[in-house]
Amino acid sequence: MQARPAQEIWETALGELQLQVTKTNYRTWLEKTTGFSFEDNRFVVGVPNTFVAEYLSRNQRSLIEKTLIGLIHPGIEVHFEVTPAREKAGKASTHPGGNDKYTFESFVVSEGSRLAYTAARSVAEKPGASYNPLFIYGGVGLGKTHLMQAIYHLAQEGNIKALYVSAEQFTNEFVGALQAKSTAEFRHKYRHVDMLLIDDIQFLVGKEQTEESFFHTFNELHNANRQIVLASDRPPKSLPDMGDRLCSRFEWGLIADIQPPDFDTRLAILKAKAKQQEVEVALEVLEFIAQRIQQNIRELEGSLNRAVAYAKLFGAILTPELAARAVQGITPSSNQATLDPELVIKVVAERFKLTPADLAGRKRDRATALARQVAMYLLKEGSSCSLAQIGLDFGNRDHATVIHACRKISRDMANDPYLRRQVLDIQKKLQRPPRSRR
Secondary structure: HHHHHHHHHHHHHHHHHHOOHHHHHHHHOOOOEEEEEEEOEEEEEEEHHHHHHHHHHOHHHHHHHHHHHHHOOOOEEEEEEOOOOHHHHHHHHOOOOOOOOOOOOOOOOOOOOOOHHHHHHHHOOOOOOOOEEEEEEEEEEEOOOHHHHHHHHHHHHHHOOOOEEEEEHHHHHHHHHHOOOHHHHHHHHHOOOOOEEEEHHHOEEEEHHHHHHHHHHHHHHHHHOEEEEEOOOOOHHHHOOOHHHHHHHHOEEEEEEEEOOOOOHHHHHHHHHHEEEEEOOOHHHHHHHHHHOOOHHHHHHHHHHHHEEEEEEEEOOOOOOHHHHOOOOOOOOHHHHOHHHHHHHOOOHHHHOOOOHHHOOOOOHHHHHHHHHHHHHHHHHOOOOOHHHHHHHHOOOOOOHHHHHHHHHHHHHHHHHHHHHHHHHHHHOOOOHHHHHH
């Protein structure tokens, strides 16, 4: 009977941990763990092997215990144990592209990702025919890895010999090959494929020997008309410390960027995620999360996972209020979207049939106070402005007034569908259109 509640608690904890550690750390150390048992304040986390157990015990124990204490009660002790089922599962999937949920069918296309999606599908279906190399770039959590693995899976289905790795793995294997004097085997692995996909290529910056090895790998594959797909958090021209020879080759094919999704796309992503998990989530909950997490799809999905897990853990109906409690305290750095205070005040004033001067003035009637609080809330959530700066924009009000306004709007949005719709509509109007690709 203990396994089920332990797993539910752990799913909730993972939802929180996913937002506190890097993508690489989560995927490497936490993604394949389970909540194995919970008894007498002893919480056992099931891990796939002793290497993971040792790493988590040495490097992540305090963070994990702090997270679990916040979910349960003080005094929790965490232990890491290798579980037979996980050991078997870990061996079953040996290729790095083994996440079957990352397919083209599960990728929600927006105007900001259409070019990257179309090009990715093209190279997956006809490798080497066009767009070679394909270079996909975009900010953290926007779907680059999803597209890379979708290409990999479709290529595998077409009996194309594909290899998908991160640049970090490429580097580690290269260094290991040098130490073991097995560079011939390393070259054979990476140069005898029909398609090579390397994620986070910016990791090679500054690693001269690894760059040199990849340069020759790139040349050999390209000369043989083998498909190369690369992903990065920035375009080639913004990799100044990488060798010019490599950067120029990255620009031989097609460079496709992925822009942050608009509100409708974020909502569609959450609907698809809920359907994939076979959970029913009310539209107002999905809208609340879509409004709160604006620029990072991984954090968007992580927040949904956390909210669903909270509802299961406490045996409660998932409402916007519960979702707000579940994601309370999470301030995604990628959400700081540098909204212009003057524009926010103007748009909010128009929505409430007021003037910008009303929001900055001393009027305290209910409508003006609400509009002022909404504008403060939007600036806090959507800009890098400090509380003091926001206060200055509204008639030199102090930071305590701003804090009160933001907390009130956040609380009221969870309970008032009409207010929530007003804020969502204003936010959609404030969002900038995707940048031109010309």
